Amino acid sequence: MGLARASCRRAESCICLQPLGSFFCRKHYLMSRTLVKAALNSTAPADTIFLQGWVRTRRDAKAFSFIELNDGSCLKGLQIIIDATLPDYAQVARAGTGASVEVHGKLVASKGGGQKWEVVAEKFTVLGEADATYPLQKKGHTLEFLREIAHLRPRSNLFGAVFRVRSRLAYAVHQFFQAKEFCYVHTPIITASDAEGAGDMFRVTTLDLATPPKNEQGEIDNRQDFFGKKTFLTVSGQLEAEIFATALSNVYTFGPTFRAENSHTSRHASEFWMIEPEVAFCDLAGNMDLAEEFVKYLIRDATQHCAADLEFFSKFVDPELLTRLNFVLERPFQRCSYTAAVEILNNSGKIWEHPVAWGDNLQSEHERYLTEEHFKCPVTVYNYPRAIKAFYMRQNEDCVAGRETVAAMDLLVPGIGEIIGGSQREERLEQLRAGMSLHHLEEKNYWWYLDLRRYGTVPHAGFGLGFERMLMFITGVANIRDVIPFARTPGTAEF
RNA sequence: UGCCUGGUAGCUCAGUGGUAGAGCAGGUGACUGUUAAUCACUUGGUCGCUGGUUCGAUCCCAGCCCGGGCAGCCA
Numbered sequence: 001m002g003l004a005r006a007s008c009r010r011a012e013s014c015i016c017l018q019p020l021g022s023f024f025c026r027k028h029y030l031m032s033r034t035l036v037k038a039a040l041n042s043t044a045p046a047d048t049i050f051l052q053g054w055v056r057t058r059r060d061a062k063a064f065s066f067i068e069l070n071d072g073s074c075l076k077g078l079q080i081i082i083d084a085t086l087p088d089y090a091q092v093a094r095a096g097t098g099a100s101v102e103v104h105g106k107l108v109a110s111k112g113g114g115q116k117w118e119v120v121a122e123k124f125t126v127l128g129e130a131d132a133t134y135p136l137q138k139k140g141h142t143l144e145f146l147r148e149i150a151h152l153r154p155r156s157n158l159f160g161a162v163f164r165v166r167s168r169l170a171y172a173v174h175q176f177f178q179a180k181e182f183c184y185v186h187t188p189i190i191t192a193s194d195a196e197g198a199g200d201m202f203r204v205t206t207l208d209l210a211t212p213p214k215n216e217q218g219e220i221d222n223r224q225d226f227f228g229k230k231t232f233l234t235v236s237g238q239l240e241a242e243i244f245a246t247a248l249s250n251v252y253t254f255g256p257t258f259r260a261e262n263s264h265t266s267r268h269a270s271e272f273w274m275i276e277p278e279v280a281f282c283d284l285a286g287n288m289d290l291a292e293e294f295v296k297y298l299i300r301d302a303t304q305h306c307a308a309d310l311e312f313f314s315k316f317v318d319p320e321l322l323t324r325l326n327f328v329l330e331r332p333f334q335r336c337s338y339t340a341a342v343e344i345l346n347n348s349g350k351i352w353e354h355p356v357a358w359g360d361n362l363q364s365e366h367e368r369y370l371t372e373e374h375f376k377c378p379v380t381v382y383n384y385p386r387a388i389k390a391f392y393m394r395q396n397e398d399c400v401a402g403r404e405t406v407a408a409m410d411l412l413v414p415g416i417g418e419i420i421g422g423s424q425r426e427e428r429l430e431q432l433r434a435g436m437s438l439h440h441l442e443e444k445n446y447w448w449y450l451d452l453r454r455y456g457t458v459p460h461a462g463f464g465l466g467f468e469r470m471l472m473f474i475t476g477v478a479n480i481r482d483v484i485p486f487a488r489t490p491g492t493a494e495f
Numbered sequence: 496u497g498c499c500u501g502g503u504a505g506c507u508c509a510g511u512g513g514u515a516g517a518g519c520a521g522g523u524g525a526c527u528g529u530u531a532a533u534c535a536c537u538u539g540g541u542c543g544c545u546g547g548u549u550c551g552a553u554c555c556c557a558g559c560c561c562g563g564g565c566a567g568c569c570a
Contacts, residue, residue, distance in 0.1 A: 059529050066529050079530080097520090112528045132521045137506060138531045144562065145506070200568085236570095261568050262496060274570060353566090364566070421570060466570030479563095480570095491561090 037073035039107055042117055046107040049119060051078065052127075054155060055099045057138050058092070065092045069101065069119075072160055075308050079110065079118040088124040097138065098130030098155070143482050150486055150495045158316070161309035162483055165302055166471055172301040173254055173275055173467075176294060182250040182277060187237030189256065192229050193445065200260040201232035202270075233258035237276050238462060239392075239449055242425060245278035245460050246452050252277040254467075262490050266479040267416060267469060271488040278462035284394075284407040284424040287461035288380050291411055291420050292333045294465065295378070299325050302474045310475070318476030324414070325474065327377070334379040336370070338362075338405065341381050344374055358403065359385050364417060371412040382409040391439040392449075393423040394459075395431050409463070413473055422463020429453040 032050050039049060053071030060066075063084050068077035080103050082092050095101050104123040110116060135149050136156055146153040153159040174184065190204050206226040207213065215221040222230045237253040244251040253276045260270065277290065303310060303325060314321040336344070345356040345366050354363040362370075362381070371379050383396060386404040393406035411420035426432040432453055436443060443450060471483040481487035486495045 057531075059527090059532060061527060061529065062525095064528085066532095068530080081528085110528090112530075114530050133505070134520095135505070137520050141506065148562090257570080259569075263568065264496090264563090265565075265567090265569095266563090268569070272570070418570065464570055469570060 035073035036069060036071045036076070036078045039078050039119070040074065040076055040115075040117060042107060045109060045117075048104070049107045050102070050104050051080075051119065052102040053100070055095050055097055055101055055130075057097055058095060060092075065089075067092075067095060067101070069103065070155075070160075072154070072164075074164075075157060075161055075312055076115075079112075079115055080105070080121055080124075081118060082121045082124050086121065086124065088121070091124055091126045094126045094129050095124075096130055096132070096134070098134035098136060099126055100128040100130075101126050143479060147481055147487070154485070157312065158477075159482070161306075161312050162471070162475055162477060163485065165306045165309050165475055166483065168305050169298055169302060169467070169471060169474065170254070172298055172305075173252075175301075176297045177250075177252045177277065180250065182252045183244065183248045185237075185241055185244045185248075185251045185253050187234065187240040187253045187255065189234055190227070190231050191234045192227065192231050193239065201235055202258050202260045204231045204233060235259055236274070236464065238278065238464065241276055241278040241462065242449070242452060242460065245280045245462070246456065246458060249280045250277070251279075264490065266481075267472070269468065269480050269484060269487055269489055272480070272484065273467035275465045275467060276462060278460065280458050280460045282424075282461045283459055284382060284409060284461060287422055287424060287463060288335065288382065288409055291380070291409070291422065291463055291465075292378075295333075295411070295420070295470070296329055298470060299329055299474060303329075313476045318478075321476040328413075331377055333411070334375040334377055336375070336379055336381055338381055338384045339403075341366075341370060345369065348374070359387065361388050367410075367412045367417045368414075371417070372414045376414070378411060378413045380409050380411050382407070384408040384410075386435075386438070389423070391435040391441055392425050392432065393435070394426045395435065407461075411463075415478075416469050416473055419469045419473060420463050420465050422461065424459065424461040427453060427457045427459050429457070 033052055034049050036051065036053060039051065051069060051071070053069045056068040056070045056077050058065055058067050065082045065084075067080040067082065069080050070077040082089060091101075102125050103119060103121050105119045105121040107117055107119055110118040112118075134152075136152055141156065143158075146156060146159065154163055177184070204226075207220070207224070213221045213224040215223075222228075225231070235257060237255060237257075241251055241253050253274075255273065256271055257274045258271050259268075261268070263270075277294075279286065279290065282290075303322075310322060310325075339358065341362065342356055342358050345352070345362075348369065350369065352363075353365060354360075356362075356366060367381075370381070371377070383405040384393075386393075386395060386406045389406050389408045393408045396405045396407055399405055406426075407424035409420075409422050410418050413419050426435055429450065432450065433443065436446065468480045468483050472478065472480060475483065477483050481489065
């Protein structure tokens, strides 16, 4: 089918190919609207400018009105001057906070202080009113209230900034790995592995819960379910990523992850995004190096490309933010074995709510002490007791009897705690089978995972970075519910 | 899931055993190249729900619902 020729309604003289929708050609649709960000960064006045966005606040004078227009392209708004003599001036009364408007006018140097540029309107139109019930006001909202209006909170300064940084950070994740020739792998969202040990899973089924089919024993017959077996939402793409790492060498995943734990904390969500690199021919030290380089890359990228938004966080969310980020960039992360960490904790002179003994998991208070008080810097703890870690982690060889460890690592950061968890994987078939036995896992459920060790096995390692936790660290926002567009937590799935 | 804490106007909060206030938002007016503008006036409430104690409960008690924090689980 050939492209139709059509008139563009934005410019009647324009006869163009590829009309966009039925109204405007691509050129006139995209070119005619100037984003606020571009207008604010302008180096010269402009005789004609066209803007569209939402009213943040309006200040009326006798002979004219000021409107602060924001379109989400950046934190700052652009001041619009509408003279009372304009034919459109009657529209101004309808342009309350939250209304969508469009303006044709001139970009001129501002006569007032506080901004370089402003727009003198020649044509002003209210597209959609927002009446007095519009919940977002010019000041004084708590994060808890804004969570209840997640459909409107992106229009606030804070959440606009958070989600611009989130978008940029997602882009930076791909840039980092693509520049290193890592291959992006889409691991499945629906999985049948129900014993990965990473926590409770959400069930996926099309069976009628009221009258499920039964087998001869009177139990629910999962063979009749959609996939012919029990299925769940994934808690990790790691095992599948290992498949691709043992073929394409360096891979990463970046996708949603689901955990059905009944967690009520500021750093847990039921649905979150995780980045999981998996690297063939890599040991634990290489894994720790990669994790540190990755975290620093993301921080540096945000400080370079989201400077205005980070300044906003530094001003209104966490005054220490910028100094902390710069400090983290400049210093090598500390590294500390689990055994050394236990010694540090026991020699700290602190009274712990949970006493520290070799073999126990480090508690939140211990992790916070290490990163916030002892090292005062991000710290990677490695070589954990075998019994408290997952079956697939590589057994260390030079262990003291009774103190067997695996090549695991956790990256702890001040204020959040664990942001990365990873390990060198057990690539030796017999040791892996022993690990599965230790964790009471059935080999038949992992036949393909074991095959990777039967055919051309290689040392390999990887980790998982919690994307939201990274965002919390970079923005200073203290609750995970406020760095994800629509938070899913126990009891909450609105929007 | 355990422990702690909160629920009063659209929002942020104060308050009292005798059915309630402030600031902001909204409305009206004034004023001003304004910047979360300012000033004056003004509309606005089943005090989370249910039950109990009491002459009387928003306040005291119990249960429930919802929010938040911490812990565990982890990223």
